[in-house]
Amino acid sequence: MRYLRFSYEGKILFGQVEGESINVLDRSYLEDGCQKTGQIISLAGVRLLAPVQPSKIVCIGLNYAKHIVELGHTRHDDPVIFLKPSTALIGPEDVIDYPDMSQQVEYEAELVVVMGKTAKNISVDQAPDYIFGYTCGNDVTARDLQKKDGQWTRCKGFDTFCPIGPWIVPELDYNNLNIRSLLNGEVRQSSNTRNLLSSVPELISYISQIMTLNPGDLIMTGTPEGVGPMKAGDVITVEIEGIGKLENKVS
Structure with a gap:
């Protein structure tokens, strides 16, 4: 499993990568209870961001x-x-x-x-x-x-x-x-x-x-x-x- 943070159509989203597709999550994978939204986006169509925003x-x-x-x-x-x-x-x-x-x-x-x-x-x-x-x-x-x-x-x-x-x-x-x-x-x-x-x-x-x-x-x-x-x-x-x-x- 690969987790990523990305930009798509002006929004910053979180997702799981499966093959060449992204299953969009409803919140950060670091938060309890995050779930798949059902939206699937092509990996090739997004801009990858730093996968986390750390406190340090x-x-x-x-x-x-x-x-x-x-x-x-x-x-x-x-x-x-x-x-x-x-x-x-x-x-x-x-x-x-x-x-x-x-x-x-x-x-x-x-x-x-x-x-x-x-x-x-x-x-x-x-x-x-x-x-x-x-x-x-x-x-x-x-x-x-x-x-x-x-x-x-x-x-x-x-x-x-x-x-x-x-x-x-x-x-x-x-x-x-x-x-x-x-x-x-x-x-x-x-x-x-x-x-x-x-x-x-x-x-x-x-x-x-x-x-x-x-x-x-x-x-x-x-x-x-x-x-x-x-x-x-x-x-x-x-x-x-x-x-x-x-x-x-x-x-």
Whole structure:
């Protein structure tokens, strides 16, 4: 099953994808009691949007060993967390804006967890019960500003720096998913989520000890090695096994 948020005839709607059709829902799939309306729309005739509107976007840095090496960092004892503003969020086919402040904007393909229930102080064993599903994400980063600032708010927080989509898929084996990025059709990152240093349940439990996670909140689980620069006119694609493709152009 694939859940999506989309625009159709001037309205923002929610639906379930079956084949090349969308079964329209009467409300968000994150709300209790949502049901099919009976309306069926062709998938090809809609504009896909970011599948959720989270209260926060929690990101994990340095969660693949080879990525730590390529950036010249050292592994931390605890997960490295930071936040992206909701204004950074865009959907499939939306444009990533290259900010004037930066000369080195880079892609970072990531598995994104979508929370389904409010989570606070939960255990690792409890964590899977709080997940709604998974989507693709791109933690777009102004690498030169990251090095300059020494902290990550500015370099990660520009408008359009958090593409996600194209939809949400529940019940995946998050411990074994192939993940890669392609720049203008050429593979740049290629790894598997089994290489995560902190697993999805470990991340959810850890974050929930710090802040309350709400339904629809996003956890970006970190990027593997192979990150690199993009320029205006480039097309960056994130592919994750069992989910699909997230594609955005840089402007």
